[in-house]
Amino acid sequence: MSDVRTDDLKSGTFDTWAVIEAKRAEAVKTVQVKVDHKAATRQAIIVALRREGFTFKTRSDWKAKPGKNSDGPDWDYHGVALHHAGNSFSCDANGAAQLRKAEQIDLSNFGHVSYHYAITCDGTICEALDLREKGAHIASGNTGVVGIVMLADLSVRGEAYQEEYASKSLLGKVRGILKWGPDRLDTATDEPPEKQIKALFALVNVLRNFFPITMLGGHREYQRLSTGEGRACPGAYGMILVGMLRREYKLGEPKK
Numbered sequence: 001m002s003d004v005r006t007d008d009l010k011s012g013t014f015d016t017w018a019v020i021e022a023k024r025a026e027a028v029k030t031v032q033v034k035v036d037h038k039a040a041t042r043q044a045i046i047v048a049l050r051r052e053g054f055t056f057k058t059r060s061d062w063k064a065k066p067g068k069n070s071d072g073p074d075w076d077y078h079g080v081a082l083h084h085a086g087n088s089f090s091c092d093a094n095g096a097a098q099l100r101k102a103e104q105i106d107l108s109n110f111g112h113v114s115y116h117y118a119i120t121c122d123g124t125i126c127e128a129l130d131l132r133e134k135g136a137h138i139a140s141g142n143t144g145v146v147g148i149v150m151l152a153d154l155s156v157r158g159e160a161y162q163e164e165y166a167s168k169s170l171l172g173k174v175r176g177i178l179k180w181g182p183d184r185l186d187t188a189t190d191e192p193p194e195k196q197i198k199a200l201f202a203l204v205n206v207l208r209n210f211f212p213i214t215m216l217g218g219h220r221e222y223q224r225l226s227t228g229e230g231r232a233c234p235g236a237y238g239m240i241l242v243g244m245l246r247r248e249y250k251l252g253e254p255k256k
Contacts, residue, residue: 067112095120123195141226155235
């Protein structure tokens with residue numbers, strides 16, 4: 001139990017093992033132990049990543065605020081959706097502050113953190129939303145999909161307008177220009193650092209060991225399937241990571 005922290009145990013039970021020794025001709029007394037397999041799986045994921053040398057912060061570690069509501073339980077994950085935090089985030093900023101900023105945005109919009117995991121630019125993996133709860137990271141398409149957000153801006157200049165408004169009607173294009181005007185002039189962007197990329201690959205690989213993950217995609221891919229609308233997320237650099245992950249772990253594109 002060297003990889004289990006006291007605070008982690010507040011969220012549920014965990015896997016444990018016992019060895020029974022008995023002398024010849026003696027009856028072995030058995031004890032039934034009830035294990036919450038979802039809580040145990042959550043903990044096993046944390047332990048696996050820490051054993052690989054990654055810094056993992058649970059919700060209690062970073063003192064996450066309790067959600068105002070919940071979208072209900074979720075489990076039996078079959079897909080992973082990659083996100084980036086967006087234009088107002090940067091690898092030049094403090095990772096802990098970026099996580100708190102993302103939390104505040106989500107609490108205001110959804111009543112709880114929308115992603116299951118967040119990865120800072122220094123490679124710290126953070127538990128954002130408890131894996132046993134349904135996320136809110138894809139409109140009408142969250143069931144069975146783990147949400148991972150890179151706390152950075154992985155888009156390029158003008159990408160938000162191009163992906164979300166360029167193909168709309170004239171009125172839609174005008175609205176896009178007004179809404180995403182700063183995006184068309186924004187030259188600041190983040191190429192994901194090596195530590196952040198390694199943490200992402202490790203997290204996806206560990207998730208594959210615990211769930212029947214068959215597909216992985218960017219937010220924009222899942223969004224098109226669920227609503228038909230365009231999204232810039234996870235940005236051009238994020239989509240490069242999506243392609244790398246699919247090739248590395250032989251995962252398919254999102255599909256209905």
